[in-house]
Amino acid sequence: xxxSAKGILQVIKELRSSLKENRxxxxxxxxxxxxxxxxxSGLLADFQFDDYYTIVNNPxxxxxxxxxxxxxxxxxxxxxxxxxxxxxxxxxxxxWWHIVNLIIHVVAAFFAYLLTLITLQSxxxxxxFKDDDRHLIALFSSLIFLLHPVQTQAVTYIxxxxxxxxxxxxxxxxxxxxxxxxxxxxxxxxWAVIFALLGSMTKPIVITLPFMxxxxxxxxxxxxxxxxxxxxxxxxxxxxPIITVPFLLVGKADFTWESIQTIQGYGTMPQIHYLLxxxxxxxxxxxxxxxxxGQNLDYxxxxxxxxxxxxVFFSAIGLLALAWLAxxxxxxxxxxxxxxxxxxxxxxxxxxIFPLLDVIYEHRLYLAVYGFSVFLCIALxxxxxxxxxxxxxxxxxxxxxxxxxxxxxxLWADSVAFMQDVVKKSPNKARPHNNLGFIYFTRGDxxxxxxxxxxxxxxxxxxxxxxxxxxxxxxxxxxxxxxxxVFEKVIxxxxxxxxxxxxxxxxxxxxxxxxxxxxxxxxxxxxxxxxAAGYIGLGNIYQSRGDLVTAKKQFEKAVWxxxxxxxxxxxxxNVSLRQGNFYEALLxxxxxxxxxxxxxxxxxxxGNIFFYFGDYEKAVDVYKKSIQYNPSLPETxxxxxNALFEVGRIADSRYFASRAVxxxxxxxxxxxxxxxxxxxxxx
Numbered sequence: 236x237x238x239s240a241k242g243i244l245q246v247i248k249e250l251r252s253s254l255k256e257n258r259x260x261x262x263x264x265x266x267x268x269x270x271x272x273x274x275x276s277g278l279l280a281d282f283q284f285d286d287y288y289t290i291v292n293n294p295x296x297x298x299x300x301x302x303x304x305x306x307x308x309x310x311x312x313x314x315x316x317x318x319x320x321x322x323x324x325x326x327x328x329x330x331w332w333h334i335v336n337l338i339i340h341v342v343a344a345f346f347a348y349l350l351t352l353i354t355l356q357s358x359x360x361x362x363x364f365k366d367d368d369r370h371l372i373a374l375f376s377s378l379i380f381l382l383h384p385v386q387t388q389a390v391t392y393i394x395x396x397x398x399x400x401x402x403x404x405x406x407x408x409x410x411x412x413x414x415x416x417x418x419x420x421x422x423x424x425x426w427a428v429i430f431a432l433l434g435s436m437t438k439p440i441v442i443t444l445p446f447m448x449x450x451x452x453x454x455x456x457x458x459x460x461x462x463x464x465x466x467x468x469x470x471x472x473x474x475x476p477i478i479t480v481p482f483l484l485v486g487k488a489d490f491t492w493e494s495i496q497t498i499q500g501y502g503t504m505p506q507i508h509y510l511l512x513x514x515x516x517x518x519x520x521x522x523x524x525x526x527x528x529g530q531n532l533d534y535x536x537x538x539x540x541x542x543x544x545x546x547v548f549f550s551a552i553g554l555l556a557l558a559w560l561a562x563x564x565x566x567x568x569x570x571x572x573x574x575x576x577x578x579x580x581x582x583x584x585x586x587x588i589f590p591l592l593d594v595i596y597e598h599r600l601y602l603a604v605y606g607f608s609v610f611l612c613i614a615l616x617x618x619x620x621x622x623x624x625x626x627x628x629x630x631x632x633x634x635x636x637x638x639x640x641x642x643x644x645x646l647w648a649d650s651v652a653f654m655q656d657v658v659k660k661s662p663n664k665a666r667p668h669n670n671l672g673f674i675y676f677t678r679g680d681x682x683x684x685x686x687x688x689x690x691x692x693x694x695x696x697x698x699x700x701x702x703x704x705x706x707x708x709x710x711x712x713x714x715x716x717x718x719x720x721v722f723e724k725v726i727x728x729x730x731x732x733x734x735x736x737x738x739x740x741x742x743x744x745x746x747x748x749x750x751x752x753x754x755x756x757x758x759x760x761x762x763x764x765x766x767a768a769g770y771i772g773l774g775n776i777y778q779s780r781g782d783l784v785t786a787k788k789q790f791e792k793a794v795w796x797x798x799x800x801x802x803x804x805x806x807x808x809n810v811s812l813r814q815g816n817f818y819e820a821l822l823x824x825x826x827x828x829x830x831x832x833x834x835x836x837x838x839x840x841x842g843n844i845f846f847y848f849g850d851y852e853k854a855v856d857v858y859k860k861s862i863q864y865n866p867s868l869p870e871t872x873x874x875x876x877n878a879l880f881e882v883g884r885i886a887d888s889r890y891f892a893s894r895a896v897x898x899x900x901x902x903x904x905x906x907x908x909x910x911x912x913x914x915x916x917x918x
Contacts, residue, residue, distance in 0.1 A: 237802055255695070256295045262348055262370075262373075262374055262377075263345055266341055266345055266348065266377060266381055269378060269381060269382060270337055270344070270680070270848070272637065272641070273381075273644070274340075274387075274640070274641075275641075275644075277327075277391040277644030277645070277647045278648075280644070280648045281329055281650045283393075283650065283653070283654075283670075285730060286669055287396045287673075290322075290327075290332075290396045291327060291799070294765045294795070294797060295315070296318040296319045296497070297316055299323060304414060308481040308597050309423060309482075310439055310480065311797055312436040313526050314437050314438065316438075317400065327799055334397060335396070336390050336396050340399050342403055342407055343399060343403040344377045344378070344381035345377065345403050347380045347608070348374060348376070349373075349410045350406055351609060352373035353831045354455055355369040355372065355570075356369065356417070356453070357455035357456060360569070367572070368622075372613065372616060374623055374859065375612045376605075376609050376611075377608070378632065379612065379636065383527065383604050383640070384527045385604065386600075387597075387643045387692050389601040390696075391647045392647075393741065397437060397438040398599070399601060401434050401437040401438035401441055402440065402442055402544065402602050404430045404431070404434030404437055405430075406471070407426075407600075408427050409444075409448070409451060411427035412424075415427060415465070415468065416459055416465065421464065421468075421830065424471075427472055428475060431444055431472055431476055435480050436479070436483060439483075439584065440584045440585065441476045441621060442476045442480040442584055443476075443581065443583055443584050447580050448512070449473075449579065450576055450577075451573070452469075453571075454572070464603040477570070502698075504587045506590060506892045507588075508538055509590040509594065511536050511539035511540070511547050512536070512537075512539045512594045513586040513594065515547055516804075518550035518553050519595065520586075520603065521557070523597065527636075530597060533661055533664065534594075534596075534660075535660075536594050536595050538594065546863050557575055557578075566579040568617065570613045571609075573609070574608075574609040576605065576606070576612030577603070581602035581603040582599065582600075582604070584602050586599070608893065612629070617856075654670055654671040657671070665691040665694040665698045669700060671687045671699040672691065676711075681712050688701050688704050689705065692705065699729050702725045703735050705721055706718045706739075708745045710738060715745065720744065721735075722739035723735075726739065726844075732762075733758075733759045733760075733766055735770070736758045736769070737755070737759045738771050739752075739755050739761065740756040741772065743755065747904075749779065749780075752772065755772075756770075759772075765796045767792075767793040767796040767797035768793075770789045771790065771792065771802055772792045774786045774788075774789030774807075778810060778813075787807065787811070790803060790807035791807065794807055800830070801828075801830040801837070802827075804827040805824065805827040805837050808821075808823030808824045808827065808840060811823060812843075812844070817848070821841060821844050824838075824844075826836045832864075833865075835862075835865030836865075838858070838860045839858065841857045842854045842858040842861065842871075842874055842875075842878070843874065845857060851878045851882045858871055858874050868898070869894075869895045869898035869899045869902065872894045873891070873892060874894035876888045876891040876892035876895060879891065894912055896911050
């Protein structure tokens with residue numbers, strides 16, 4: 236046996252001895268440590284893809300309003316409530332969003348351990364395993380659940396907290412149910428019902444929970460007699476998801492990414508085509524569980540049209556073989572049989588006859604991984620007869636999974652590299668190109684963003700989101716005519732899509748056509764009342780007309796709907812400054828620079844307030860920050876010169892005044908430059 240194997244064996248021995256002292260605490264610390272080590276490389280991964288629609292640009296989660304969440308997110312109330320708490324406590328600091336997701340995943344893995352352990356203590360299995368082996372198998376299964384790299388999409392992809400949180404409640408319900416049945420604990424029944432209800436308001440996948448309870452009871456608890464109280468709770472557990480999920484799905488429809496895709500025609504394939512495709516997809520999931528290579532956020536998956544397509548036909552044979560294996564194993568190894576059946580039931584809500592917008596996503600495997608982990612641990616336990624060799628093999632498997640997860644998280648942490656990887660794996664799918672373009676756009680690389688948007692449009696000429704994004708890329712590059720043409724085209728294609736109205740409004744505003752831009756901004760906020768950019772546009776028009784009261788109301792709406800918009804705070808500060816509300820203006824500018832630390836104009840205006848109140852030293856510091864972030868602003872150089880003059884730094888004042896003159900001349904404002912030059916004292 237090699238030195239590395241001996242080292243792993245020694246670690247396992249030490250863990251086993253420590254577990255005997257305080258097993259539950261020890262196991263939790265092991266799971267927590269393994270989770271931190273494997274996911275630490277992804278804790279600074281930026282928001283991606285649906286994160287922007289669901290979190291970053293979603294005004295509904297940015298204020299504590301349970302009634303609003305209930306009206307809009309009944310089926311995911313708990314998930315979105317957690318988003319609200321996350322935002323109110325930590326804003327959009329991605330580190331803390333990832334920490335919460337990791338904690339959820341760790342707790343879910345701990346419930347996986349508890350469920351496996353109590354299952355091994357059930358009447359069917361209690362005489363087949365030694366006590367130490369039970370704990371070891373439960374620990375290994377929970378670590379596989381925790382560390383399998385396919386879980387990264389449900390953990391590192393922030394918006395998929397819905398999946399991991401639902402998984403936590405799902406596993407918790409199963410554990411408390413098993414505990415209640417084995418020990419006749421009323422409190423455990425209550426906790427099971429509570430977890431089931433919370434899961435029902437987290438993600439609709441929990442609707443499969445009653446069938447899993449029936450399967451679990453049949454496999455491991457059928458010999459136990461039920462009291463009337465137990466039967467009552469059993470029915471409560473069974474009915475909770477079945478009744479609540481359909482009710483909660485009837486909610487208020489908002490203009491979201493899902494509705495955008497629905498308008499485009501995605502997710503409307505015939506049910507038979509979706510079912511046939513899912514036969515292939517489930518076999519892909521099986522492959523990912525055993526060989527997690529080639530992972531992809533956005534698969535370009537071919538839709539199946541016939542059962543006799545080779546990929547569908549042979550996948551169906553493979554799945555039937557798995558089902559046959561589960562039935563054959565039921566008598567000889569019930570836990571392995573249960574693991575296979577768990578896999579199928581966990582996937583059934585999303586891999587059935589009801590078409591979803593996308594046919595495949597790795598995060599849909601989250602719950603299914605538990606069935607796989609139990610199957611694998613028990614299979615190897617039965618195959619490998621030597622305990623030390625079993626421990627060594629499991630140690631290597633867990634180490635390999637942890638390493639792969641760490642590497643996957645490292646890729647997630649680099650937004651550009653991550654999306655380039657998606658584009659490489661799905662080169663003929665429009666959406667990855669659009670998403671890569673969006674990342675370039677957010678980083679100010681408008682030319683590369685333009686290129687990716689054009690690729691997306693070439694692949695899907697009806698992809699109007701990419702068209703709109705292309706228009707914004709043109710606008711930022713001062714390609715006004717091209718931007719105008721693209722925005723007008725998008726409005727003609729999909730008149731109920733609000734974003735191009737805002738973009739075209741900006742174009743006309745830049746051209747001095749306030750009448751057109753006013754109508755366009757108004758239309759944007761009419762279609763989507765939470766459109767912060769539209770309110771900013773309206774506010775700027777009212778401000779230019781001298782209607783500061785109405786302008787301020789528009790900017791306040793923009794700030795309310797998007798508290799993370801530096802421009803909204805900046806414009807609100809400008810109105811307050813013009814009204815003489817200096818303190819309000821200063822607060823708005825400070826909020827703007829907290830969101831965007833390089834906001835030079837906001838620093839300049841803050842300096843003006845300090846200068847007005849005679850705090851010249853503070854004004855000097857703030858003006859310098861403005862110049863640091865934008866050295867081409869002549870007004871800031873002149874303001875800094877005046878502030879330096881007031882504190883007696885005459886030579887420095889003369890230097891910055893000269894720089895202001897130079898910058899004004901470069902801008903073609905020679906008259907202003909001449910006026911400043913005349914006032915400069917002789918050296």
